[in-house]
Amino acid sequence: MNHHNETLYRVALKNIPKVGAVIARNLVSYCGSVEAVFRENPRHLLRVPGVGPKLVSSIRQKSNLLKAEEELRFIEKHDIQLHFYLDDCYPERLRHISQAPILMYSKGTFDLNAERIISIVGTRQATNYGKLMCARIIRDLAIYNPVVVSGLAYGIDITAHREAVARNLSTVAVLGNGLGRIYPSQHRSFTKTMTKHGGLLTEFGFETPPDKENFPSRNRIIAGLADVIIVVESAESGGSIITAEFANSYNRDVAAIPGRGNDEMSAGCNKLIKTHKAHLVESGADIARLLSWDDENNKPAATQSALFADLSEEEQLLLELMKDGKEAGLDILSLQSKMSLGELATVLLSLEFKGVVQALPGKRFLRLN
Incomplete structure (x- = not known):
């Protein structure tokens, strides 16, 4: 998918009436991508937590994409930057807050x-x-x-x-x-x-x-x-x-x-x-x-990871996805690993027991190095 279409679907998702941040994240996690949300079988969308028939009808409205096209013209004309919750430019301090917006605009x-x-x-x-x-x-x-x-x-x-x-x-x-x-x-x-x-x-x-x-x-x-x-x-x-x-x-x-x-x-x-x-x-x-800004030693010491020779392929995949040392949310890990939320929770729990992943508030996880 080219950059224009990707941005179009992101803006459209943000603008769907009655779809808040939590439901939007659930939709993307379940469908696998933002574009897939708009192409998914309506019956399948009903399986997403928080989504009912009225919301499915709202998602399927063509006006969502038409309105997004209008928004994109303004964005391109005025050099507006977008911050989507799956992007690196999205604020890390907001990323773990469930009600934080999925998309923001900046100039x-x-x-x-x-x-x-x-x-x-x-x-x-x-x-x-x-x-x-x-x-x-x-x-x-x-x-x-x-x-x-x-x-x-x-x-x-x-x-x-x-x-x-x-x-x-x-x-x-x-x-x-x-x-x-x-x-x-x-x-x-x-x-x-x-x-x-x-x-x-x-x-x-x-x-x-x-x-x-x-x-x-x-x-x-x-x-x-x-x-x-x-x-x-x-x-x-x-x-x-x-x-x-x-x-x-x-x-x-x-x-x-x-x-x-x-x-x-x-x-x-x-x-x-x-x-x-x-x-x-x-x-x-x-x-x-x-805030301990004058304390040069205010940062916690990194915890040394234990090395395990018996990691499963799924465990190795998640550790690889988390190797940058940043906190990662369930929705992002599910999207990147292509695991269901249930499978993902099981693998993460196993990694926690092995001492290589730490669970954080807001359903976020950190690889321990």
């Missing part, structure tokens, strides 16, 4: 798998204190050269992006709309500068407007992309608190800047700290210490 020059990534979130109604603390943290962390992720909104978000650019750091804005528009529009001119120092990222097709329901989805990406999520200022409820909740569920570090007890815009941060859902931080040095 600019940035590394979604950079060694150090921080996400900064906060209220749109930022106070001078919040803006100063946001700028201070980024200024302090500039020596570590992290990628700074935020959401391009008013207040703390745009402060974080601007300070990152001022410090010559890569910064990424995760959008709640498609790349066919910039929201808020007042930040359009700044995004042209951003694409030289980072860029824009979204899971939404180019025509998607910034509807309210898109922003919680946007927030889960902001939470999953980073090593730490820093809540600078927030009321007791809102998008920043939702992002912190996502981050905690993904086992990410969450940090919050405290404020005065009577400040409405610090109520959310103070509550996160009081309920032990965030670390109290007041400077970039606190973040660096939290």
